[in-house]
Amino acid sequence: MAGVFSDAERAAMQQAADERKATRGLKGAAKRDAEREACTAAIEALEGFDQTLASRYHLLVTEVAPDLDPKTWYGFPSYARDGKVVTFVQPASKFGARYATVGFQEDAALDDGPMWATSFAVVEWTDEVDQRLRELVRRAAG
Template sequence: MSENTTKSGFTDEERAAMRQRADEIRSTKGLKGAAKLAKEFEACVAAIDALTGLDQQVALLLHKIVSEEAPGLAPKTFYGFPAYARDGKVVVFYQPASKFKTRYGTVSFDDPANIDDGPMWPVSYAVVEITDAVDAALRDLVRRA
């Protein structure tokens, strides 16, 4: 076991993410319609604002791209990550490197994104630099999703 793995097999960071997800669900309990969307939007913006460096730059870029290319996706948080959903189901989210102390953050697409391409396809993309090519690729993926 690693030094920060608990008896349950989860790291401290993973357990914190699970607690954060439970808090997200509780924070919108009883809210419906526009009130729920507004609360989730605020949480997404707060999650982005809490990031720094490249993590914040990538999250801001993804937020901008979703706003421009897929305005029907609703901003929210997902385990504390900035995320975008359709009909309450997460389509795309950004997992910052700082969250689990990894080498790079990832833009990931969940099943409702339907970005299927043959018998096998990527659903998670490491982003280590923002370039025009990265912007274009993310725009294409978000449009497809």
């Protein structure tokens, strides 16, 4: 399988394994606290707009959907319910993209007919972006 995954993809898979190891044996509040700290550290490690987006999104999610627990997912700041990721921020720097991505996973309640979007490219935080993300997070959290 050599050459199938990029260096960035292999690094993300290693981060996911490290995340599981870091919380192995922890339960309840201790696990949530460790995951919250990992999310905060992941945000603080970002630079430029990636950090701005992740910081603002963190504040937005914790305000709009306080029942979602901050954690990391493949090294991305993410927010979960019962351990299942609902939404996340994929920094542009992670894969050398020209935009960061705010994404939603299967447990996000965004269903809208036979088709709906699950990820959004973000290049600037504006009032319009803030409002749209608030609506999406509110819906996603159920």
